[in-house]
Amino acid sequence: MSKTVAIIGAGIVGVSTAIWLLRDGHKVILIDKAGPAAGTSYGNGGVLASCSCVPVTGPGLIRKAPKMAMDPNQPLFLKWGYLPKLAPWLWKYLSHANEADTRRIASAVVNIVGDSLADHQALAAGTGADAFIKPSDYLFIYNDRAHFDADALGWDIRRGHGFTWEELEGDAFRAYDNVFAPELGMAIKLANHGRISDPGAYVKALAAHAGSQGARFVKAAVEDVRIENGAVTGVIAEGATIACDACVVATGVWSGPLAKKLGVKVPLESERGYHLELWNPSFMPRSPVMVASGKFVATPMEGRLRLAGVVEFGGLEAAPSKAPLDLLRKNAKAAFPGLTWDREEEWMGHRPAPADSIPVIGEVPGASGAYMGFGHHHIGLTGGPKTGRLLAQMIADKKPNIDVGVYSPARYISNN
Incomplete structure (x- = not known):
């Protein structure tokens, strides 16, 4: 009917x-x-990130979060005047920062995101919008193997949900893509992902x-x-x-x-997200990448490279902050030595974050x-x-x- x-x-x-x-x-x-x-x-990172089923609330977050929020070089920002209003949500959110809940949440989320490329292709078929869908690899980039091993739980969870990957180190990484800083020595390459060349x-x-x-x-x-x-x-x-x-x-x-x-x-908060677009860059990475050290994503798009991934808690009303954008710019220069661009565009938006x-x-x-x-x-x-x-x-x-x-x-x- x-x-x-x-x-x-x-x-x-x-x-x-x-x-x-x-x-x-x-x-x-x-x-x-x-x-x-x-x-x-409009403002998202543009990656069809099928493997992104592991929540931010992993074990150890309760210990790490206060230090991160006070360190301008970490990708977590907090407008301190908003903390009293944020506190009830934050308490519930951090209550899930343990291994059992991390695995439980991932099991729920993977059924929504795990076939993202195919889901987008099915949705866009015959619409004309399919021209914006670009199948690609997705890389997680680490300083070295020890840095990668520190994320062992997340990768174990992904493996349990059927994800496979190739580990690229040294020359093998450079042969795949040589645009990254020499101190970034290891990449995890996941196939069957994708990107949207212009999300809006x-x-x-x-x-x-x-x-x-x-x-x-x-x-x-x-x-x-x-x-x-x-x-x-x-x-x-x-x-x-x-x-x-x-x-x-x-x-x-x-x-x-x-x-x-x-x-x-619903205990719902704004996960204030930022992006910085570098227009007409002198080069781009071959695939969308997550640079683990800065927890930011760099995605090639039409005419520009979009950097995203910083999180700020400060509610719906406060104006954008300068520090998250400065950090994205700083991290991009560190990850992509010699990168130049003609102009920048800045954006801040509100991602919906339920406490669980x-x-x-x-x-x-x-x-x-x-x-x-x-x-x-x-x-x-x-x-x-x-x-x-x-x-x-x-x-x-x-x-x-x-x-x-x-x-x-x-x-x-x-x-x-």
Whole structure:
């Protein structure tokens, strides 16, 4: 039976959901206060990072975090005046910094991101947006083998989920790509990954395709969801009701207030992310890379090299900080000796971070037709197409081929 579905949020999750619903014969209304790809879907690192299932909250983070936050050379920044408001979320977040929870979270996340390249290719097929998808390797770059061995738990978890890789040291690394500083002596090369050559244009192209297939666009802020007799009948946007049979809350870090109105109290914070784009660089790495020493990603894109990966906690209201961008610039110069560029573009955006590091995906108990899809931290682009497909299957009353219970909003209803 065809349904009319209002999707709140036109980032990668919302647009992916729209396309899969349209292919299944449903009617779609995409509602966004700023238009497609106006937020994090524009500014992400651009890597289809299938192997990025290991959460930041690994063992030892509780001990390391205070030192990192006070060291300007570490990729973690904190606006100290925000700490009192952050503290309840931070306490829950750090409570997962142990091996058992790290493995549990990774097992949940890998089902969303583990086939990212294929998921994006399936989503973009026939849309024109597939031109932005570039299959590639993905490299993790370390100073030496001892540096790599310090990440043993993460790699053990990846191995357990079927990831394989090639270890390149010395001459073998230089033969693959010789643009890196000599002190970076080892690379882990994972095949079957990919990159998006222009994330903002990619999501806008997907949205345009959705429009060509009949999706209706509304530029407005949604204030509430109308529930009658336990079921969704519409959403309220700027005072007007838009009738629908189902709705999806997919507004990233701004999903919290709507979720709360639906009875779902998600401990959600902004993982403020920065990128620095170096336009017309004198050279680029062969593949997207994660430089482990600086915890930053460098991704070749159309006409520029995008650097991303710094994390700052400071809420939604504070202006961008200078220090994270300075660190990205400093780390890039250290990793890529001799690199020059014509101009720079800076960006700061808000990545949605639930305290348990697992996305919120699924139907709200007690509110038939109300669905949620948000909370992917820094891997929203990677996991967007799979999330959209799962939501489309749930809305159509089809059973997904994975256990989706771990993502359910139900986990935030009781004991809150």
